[in-house]
Amino acid sequence: MEIKSIFITAIKALWVNKTRSVLTMLGVIIGVSSVVLLTSIGTGLQLYIEQQFADLGANTLFVVPGNPFGDGGGLGNHETAFIESAQGKIKRRYLDKILRDHRDIITDGAATGYSTGEVKYKNETKKITLLGVTANYETVNNTEAVKGKWFTKNDEERSKRVVMLGPKVAEELFGKIDPVNKQIKLEGQNYRVAGVLETKGGFGGPSFDNYIFLPLNTLFDDFNSELIDNFSFKIKDETLINEAKKRIENTLLGENLDKDEFSVFDQTQLLETISSILGILTTGLGAIAAISLVVGGIGIMNIMLVSVTERTREIGLRKALGATPDVILVQFLFEAALLSVAGGMTGVGIAYV
Amino acid sequence: MSLLKLKNVSKHYQIGDITIKALDDLSFEIKKGEFVAVMGQSGSGKSTFLQVASMLAEPSSGSIFLKGKNVTNFDEKNRAHLRNKEIGFVFQQFNLLAKTSALDNVALPLLYSGDCEALRIKKAKEMLDRVGLSDRTKNAPNQLSGGQQQRVAIARALVNNPSIIFADEPTGNLDSKSGAEIQKLFKKLHQEGKTIIMVTHEKYIAKMAKRLINLKDGKIVSDKKI
Numbered sequence: 001m002e003i004k005s006i007f008i009t010a011i012k013a014l015w016v017n018k019t020r021s022v023l024t025m026l027g028v029i030i031g032v033s034s035v036v037l038l039t040s041i042g043t044g045l046q047l048y049i050e051q052q053f054a055d056l057g058a059n060t061l062f063v064v065p066g067n068p069f070g071d072g073g074g075l076g077n078h079e080t081a082f083i084e085s086a087q088g089k090i091k092r093r094y095l096d097k098i099l100r101d102h103r104d105i106i107t108d109g110a111a112t113g114y115s116t117g118e119v120k121y122k123n124e125t126k127k128i129t130l131l132g133v134t135a136n137y138e139t140v141n142n143t144e145a146v147k148g149k150w151f152t153k154n155d156e157e158r159s160k161r162v163v164m165l166g167p168k169v170a171e172e173l174f175g176k177i178d179p180v181n182k183q184i185k186l187e188g189q190n191y192r193v194a195g196v197l198e199t200k201g202g203f204g205g206p207s208f209d210n211y212i213f214l215p216l217n218t219l220f221d222d223f224n225s226e227l228i229d230n231f232s233f234k235i236k237d238e239t240l241i242n243e244a245k246k247r248i249e250n251t252l253l254g255e256n257l258d259k260d261e262f263s264v265f266d267q268t269q270l271l272e273t274i275s276s277i278l279g280i281l282t283t284g285l286g287a288i289a290a291i292s293l294v295v296g297g298i299g300i301m302n303i304m305l306v307s308v309t310e311r312t313r314e315i316g317l318r319k320a321l322g323a324t325p326d327v328i329l330v331q332f333l334f335e336a337a338l339l340s341v342a343g344g345m346t347g348v349g350i351a352y353v
Numbered sequence: 354m355s356l357l358k359l360k361n362v363s364k365h366y367q368i369g370d371i372t373i374k375a376l377d378d379l380s381f382e383i384k385k386g387e388f389v390a391v392m393g394q395s396g397s398g399k400s401t402f403l404q405v406a407s408m409l410a411e412p413s414s415g416s417i418f419l420k421g422k423n424v425t426n427f428d429e430k431n432r433a434h435l436r437n438k439e440i441g442f443v444f445q446q447f448n449l450l451a452k453t454s455a456l457d458n459v460a461l462p463l464l465y466s467g468d469c470e471a472l473r474i475k476k477a478k479e480m481l482d483r484v485g486l487s488d489r490t491k492n493a494p495n496q497l498s499g500g501q502q503q504r505v506a507i508a509r510a511l512v513n514n515p516s517i518i519f520a521d522e523p524t525g526n527l528d529s530k531s532g533a534e535i536q537k538l539f540k541k542l543h544q545e546g547k548t549i550i551m552v553t554h555e556k557y558i559a560k561m562a563k564r565l566i567n568l569k570d571g572k573i574v575s576d577k578k579i
């Protein structure tokens with residue numbers, strides 16, 4: 001007897017017992033769709049975050065105080081304490097020095113400092129994070145203005161009271177009104193809104209959309225701060241990243257900074273840390289979903305077992321009429337395989353929808 | 354020449370310490386075209402006789418010859434082929450595949466002999482026509498009366514043109530009217546030259562056979578022409 005006719009026999013046997021077949025498949029359908037769904041949620045999250053980082057550009061280097069990556073790669077108490085103690089160690093002038101000394105491979109660099117304060121527009125008040133940035137933050141960190149224009153280098157040098165609003169802040173304070181050139185109050189002082197930034201989102205942490213950006217010097221003057229949160233550098237070419245990293249490190253070490261008081265990293269390093277966390281998350285989700293798949297598989301085994309017991313008469317009859325044991329075995333294997341494949345595909349289909 | 358020959362065949366079942374001799378050194382021979390009825394009380398070995406003679410079960414000892422060929426030691430695969438080609442079965446319970454059309458039921462043995470689909474359908478239709486069910490080909494067993502179901506089963510037994518037809522109480526599950534129809538069908542088959550071995554426990558049914566065998570304790574106690 002040909003394989004093809006056994007296959008058709010198997011299909012017919014499944015077809016005449018539609019209810020049983022569908023019930024058997026149900027376990028696999030649910031199992032497969034939950035595995036696909038949960039892992040794709042995890043993977044999707046990972047891709048989304050990687051995309052966010054890619055937006056920053058692969059040729060960007062960051063300098064932060066302390067050593068957030070530590071030996072273990074995570075942010076332990078130990079590392080956090082270091083960051084705090086090292087906070088004041090990075091000075092604005094280092095940025096200019098690095099840019100001056102390594103002009104050949106570093107095309108641009110921006111500095112960021114931060115403070116918090118209360119913002120007020122008419123009757124709306126809001127506690128907010130203020131990011132003091134150099135004017136070239138726009139190009140170095142790929143953050144464009146959707147309304148108005150970024151403040152200029154001139155504004156920054158003269159500590160002008162202008163701000164760029166994160167899109168969420170703009171929405172919360174102004175609603176539908178165009179905020180450009182409106183006056184807002186930060187800690188009682190008047191500031192002019194120069195523009196609104198594009199939506200960036202956050203990676204589960206604080207979102208840049210909730211920040212107000214103002215010139216770094218303005219922040220230093222008005223908020224009595226000297227703290228640099230980070231430098232970001234644009235490197236000429238991706239291949240020069242390691243070279244640039246080394247040079248920046250040397251320059252900072254030359255400024256009497258300790259090895260532990262700052263770190264230079266590129267986004268791949270950051271990405272790896274986050275990816276590994278997300279990888280664990282995805283695996284965890286997958287494992288949970290896999291349990292339902294296993295349950296589904298056991299369901300199929302169970303129903304196959306019951307159906308073999310139930311179908312001993314049919315098997316006996318088929319044997320009496322000339323079916324060899326192989327033929328019967330192959331027929332049942334086909335049935336089980338068909339159920340699994342059909343169930344699996346339906347599961348993927350459902351997950352896809 | 355004998356068509357089927359059982360020579361000193363025994364079949365023992367071991368249940369715990371007790372050995373049951375379902376067939377005890379039984380010898381039997383049937384010629385082509387014979388119609389044999391096998392009778393006996395329950396436990397006499399009728400069913401075992403049928404199983405062993407029809408290659409469903411292997412004997413514990415003794416030998417079986419079909420068309421002069423020793424088939425005793427055939428393996429499961431060859432026995433299946435043999436049953437498929439040479440033996441037709443009619444059961445008390447009909448044993449049709451549920452939710453499967455009469456046509457597909459009749460064509461089932463042909464599936465295992467490897468005939469192509471067109472040929473299967475053609476042969477199955479001819480057989481259903483022969484048992485008078487040409488207008489019921491599409492019906493599933495639950496849409497047929499008991500008598501009709503048994504006729505489908507007979508068509509299935511005949512479809513591969515076997516040498517011997519084994520019938521195990523073919524009228525046992527039928528009312529007297531349907532039973533009579535089935536009896537008539539067997540008579541007709543016998544007249545057409547088919548070799549039939551029928552197990553029954555009702556005398557009046559056994560009477561339509563030309564030879565009657567009585568079994569007791571796994572032995573043939575009488576074997577006479579009627």
